[in-house]
């Protein structure tokens with residue numbers, strides 16, 4: 001199930017770094033989980049989906065690079081944001097990491113502030129529905145920080161599930177999503193919900209949007225999209 005607070009998973013065996021990174025990420029408002037080997041990381045991913053992974057290169061059982069390629073070859077995790085932590089500053093290592101599907105890398109020693117900035121930038125780029133920026137389409141505005149939604153500057157009442165659905169759709173306007181994609185993206189990979197649940201929430205969302213309900217389009221025999229057209 002998707003958790004309320006966004007979690008960052010650190011895969012790192014050097015405890016001093018785990019502590020430093022955990023401390024600064026928690027101060028920045030993240031939940032932090034730490035594991036210390038690739039095997040533990042893989043087990044973790046079977047039960048929980050983090051918002052982002054900080055993956056060390058040198059780990060006791062296998063290299064972080066091996067775990068990276070395993071994660072990327074799994075359909076469920078192919079888009080999970082990953083930043084490699086590396087003590088290596090050799091150009092070819094960075095290239096190898098990026099070729100295996102790392103989204104970014106940061107070379108040790110790094111400052112917690114720099115790490116934080118990289119994390120924010122990556123999340124904004126890969127999962128805009130989790131960024132903190134206000135999003136607007138037409139008369140509709142959504143503020144992800146205060147969780148407020150307004151239509152023509154008037155705040156509307158909206159349920160939690162409908163808010164999550166709208167946050168996802170407004171972050172990806174003009175794109176059609178199937179019901180199963182929406183279940184996956186909005187409710188999480190491990191959600192055991194039926195596809196018609198999506199229809200129920202779309203119905204409630206349109207009701208909540210009042211005059212702006214026509215922004216949520218039904219695309220016959222495909223799914224739904226948010227569109228101004």
Ligand code: CA
Nearest residue numbers: 013056058059
């Ligand atoms: Ca290490």
